[in-house]
Amino acid sequence: MTKIETAYDQAILVTDKGAQAVKDAVVATLNALRAGTASTKGKGEVAGSNKKPWKQKGTGNARAGFRQSPVWRGGGVAHGPKPRSYEQKLNKKVWALAFKRALSDKLVAGEVIVVDKFDLEAPKTKLMAKALKDLGVERSAVIVQKDVDETVLMAMSNLPRIDYTTAQALDVYTLMANRQIVCDQAGFDALIERLAK
Secondary structure: OOEOOOOOOHHHOOOOOOHHHHHHHHHHHHHHHOOOOOOOOOOOOOOOOOOOOOOOOOOOOOOOOOOOOOOOOOOOOOOOOOOOOOOOOOOHHHHHHHHHHHHHHHHHOOOEEEEOOOOOOOOOHHHHHHHHHHHOOOOOEEEEEOOOOHHHHHHHOOOOOEEEEEOOOOOHHHHHHOOEEEEEHHHHHHHHHHHHO
């Protein structure tokens, strides 16, 4: 696994627009990951009868019509959460622009590391950890290949703060959540092809 220098057309980089698209894409991705399962019972769903707790007048107590009132302990919840989807719709062009801007920023910042190939002798975490350290990966990173390599996938699966994906499946959130991108030549070519579309 040797680090190599790569060349690409600088004209395909998108650095003058798309910052808002990147923010929108990240927010949409995080919202889509939310479970949306929070649920409370309203006054009509809490167990209890429709009987008045006490008569309307003459007791000295405040008037009360039913014990399921949101004002009472054990009553329903007023305007509480119900199961819902937090997914947001973004246009395809916005997703595409966000990806181009995020990847362009990584390329300009020199945070993309390209190796000739991932030639691990065995799917061992220790081997992958040493290889990444030799490449200068100190914090979070995402390994990108054109096609899934089971050996590489198994070798990195126990490493903290290291993600794995293919060039076609790489999304904006993964790009922004990781400090560096480590890819082989085929994976890098696939990313550049996607950037140039």
